Amino acid sequence: MRILFIGDYSNLHACLAKELSSRGHDVTVVSDRCSYMNTHSDIFLERKPGLIGGIKYLYRLFSLLPQMKDFDVVQFINPNFLSLRPGKIKYFFDRLKTQNRSLFLTLAGNDYFFVKACWDAEMFDFSEFKIANDPTSFHLSNPDHTSGWLSDENRVWNTYLYDNIDGAMSVLPEYDMAARPVLGNRLAFTNLPIDLSYLPYSPLEIDGPLRIFIGMRRGMEIQKGTADMLAIAKELEREMHDKVKVEVARNLSLNEYLDKMKDSHLVLDQLYSYSPATNALQAMALGRVAGSGAEPEYYEYIGNPEERPIFHLSPLIPDLKERLRALILDPTPLYDMSLQGRRLVEKHNDVRIVTDRFISHWNHILNKQ
Numbered sequence: 001m002r003i004l005f006i007g008d009y010s011n012l013h014a015c016l017a018k019e020l021s022s023r024g025h026d027v028t029v030v031s032d033r034c035s036y037m038n039t040h041s042d043i044f045l046e047r048k049p050g051l052i053g054g055i056k057y058l059y060r061l062f063s064l065l066p067q068m069k070d071f072d073v074v075q076f077i078n079p080n081f082l083s084l085r086p087g088k089i090k091y092f093f094d095r096l097k098t099q100n101r102s103l104f105l106t107l108a109g110n111d112y113f114f115v116k117a118c119w120d121a122e123m124f125d126f127s128e129f130k131i132a133n134d135p136t137s138f139h140l141s142n143p144d145h146t147s148g149w150l151s152d153e154n155r156v157w158n159t160y161l162y163d164n165i166d167g168a169m170s171v172l173p174e175y176d177m178a179a180r181p182v183l184g185n186r187l188a189f190t191n192l193p194i195d196l197s198y199l200p201y202s203p204l205e206i207d208g209p210l211r212i213f214i215g216m217r218r219g220m221e222i223q224k225g226t227a228d229m230l231a232i233a234k235e236l237e238r239e240m241h242d243k244v245k246v247e248v249a250r251n252l253s254l255n256e257y258l259d260k261m262k263d264s265h266l267v268l269d270q271l272y273s274y275s276p277a278t279n280a281l282q283a284m285a286l287g288r289v290a291g292s293g294a295e296p297e298y299y300e301y302i303g304n305p306e307e308r309p310i311f312h313l314s315p316l317i318p319d320l321k322e323r324l325r326a327l328i329l330d331p332t333p334l335y336d337m338s339l340q341g342r343r344l345v346e347k348h349n350d351v352r353i354v355t356d357r358f359i360s361h362w363n364h365i366l367n368k369q
Contacts, residue, residue: 001362002026004068004100007077008033009108010278011254012171014040015193019355030064031077038253043067047083057083061092069099073362075169076103079111079161086157093161102366105161105168107175107187112158115149117178124174128224128272131315136272167365169358173301174274188361189301192278193354194345199258199285204338206265209245210328212237213264213288215257215279216250225271225315229291232321233268236328244328264288265334266327271313274298281349284309284341289334302348309340 003020005013008031017027018040032046033039043064047057061082068074074096082089097103107114118127125132129139129146139146148154162168168183169190170176176189212233216226233246249260261267267283269276273293280290294310311327313320327334347353 001072002070003028004071004074005029005031005077006068006074006096007031007081008039008041009077010034011037011039012106012108012193012278013075013077015195015351016355016358017042018195019193019351020359023355028067028071030068034254036251036253037257038255058088065092065095065099068096071100072102072366074100074103076105076165078107078109079105079158086153090157090160093164097164102166102362102369103164104362104365105165107168107170107172107179110149112149112154113162113182114175114178115146119146119150123177124274126272126315136315166369167361169361172273172275172277173297176301177297186365188357188364190354190357190361191302191348192281193351194278194281194285194349195351196285196346199282201285201287201342202262204265204287204289204335206331206334209243210266210331211264212244212246212324213261213267213283214246214248215252215261215267215269216248224273225313226268229268229271229313229320232324236321236324240325240328258282258286261288262286265331266291266311269293269313271315275301276310280310281345285345285349287338287342289337289341302344305344305347307340307344309337309344311337 003025005017008014008029011034013031014029017029020027028042029040030043030045031041033041033044045060047053080089082092115129117123118129121130121133129136162182167186168179169188170179171190171192176187180187214226214230214233230248237244237246247260247264249257261283266289267280269280269290269292274295275298276290276292276294280292283290289311291311291313293314294308294312299305299308
């Protein structure tokens with residue numbers, strides 16, 4: 001098949017593209033290399049700030065349109081797969097629809113339907129927008145962020161895209177839960193792909209202070225809850241400086257980030273997620289213990305395994321500091337969690353398994369046409 005990926009988050013599409021290419025498919029990735037992460041892209045597309053940056057970006061898009069034709073599959077990373085307003089994205093979406101065989105959406109990151117499910121607070125007990133029915137500090141400090149996702153403009157555009165794609169893939173259970181009522185059988189749950197070939201497992205060795213690692217993304221510290229987790233970890237470091245060390249990584253390339261992660265024992269990921277995302281899964285693949293979302297819905301989606309190796313994080317769990325303190329004083333449970341975490345990723349997130357799911361869904365939809 002000829003496959004075109006447009007946009008990328010945290011190496012998701014680039015990871016799939018590498019595996020697909022190794023199987024003989026003709027694959028092209030168009031992205032901004034995930035900004036500072038510097039992931040793989042065959043065609044680099046980045047918007048610079050300002051009016052001139054916008055004009056150059058549009059010119060670049062029009063010049064690329066002739067290269068983005070005659071693909072069997074075009075896969076978008078998100079409804080906002082271009083750095084443009086919805087009306088302009090729609091123009092390019094319609095052009096791509098006329099000159100390619102099929103269009104698919106990767107459900108990754110926010111869109112209207114996911115944020116609406118979070119804001120309605122009926123499907124989810126918590127999110128970065130609300131905890132139960134109470135707005136979070138992130139929403140209260142950024143109300144325009146929420147209203148932007150829920151705007152009429154965004155609703156109309158997202159509805160149009162959902163109506164006009166051939167199929168979609170959800171990479172986290174919460175995205176699947178929010179989109180399933182709209183997309184029905186056009187949606188397949190695939191889970192996130194992790195390339196284990198460059199994430200070799202190494203046994204956990206704790207021969208000194210427990211090393212806690214936190215990755216910070218500029219502008220998302222409050223949204224992902226990492227600022228809160230960092231504050232708690234730093235308090236414990238001050239109180240127990242001989243037993244715990246905290247390292248923070250900010251805006252590193254993916255390779256630099258993973259190198260630093262390897263030296264840790266516990267990686268604190270997201271506070272407001274129902275499921276472990278790419279950062280947590282990479283940590284688990286390396287044999288590090290991940291602190292991340294691990295709600296019952298996540299385990300249900302992957303078959304309710306007996307082993308549950310994630311250090312469960314949630315805004316509904318009030319004793320994070322004391323739970324961390326207990327691990328610092330007795331890190332023995334981390335050894336089993338390290339082994340179990342690697343096994344979980346091998347079984348559910350190996351890029352070869354996830355790629356099979358993408359191919360299966362593409363073929364299922366294309367064979368119906």
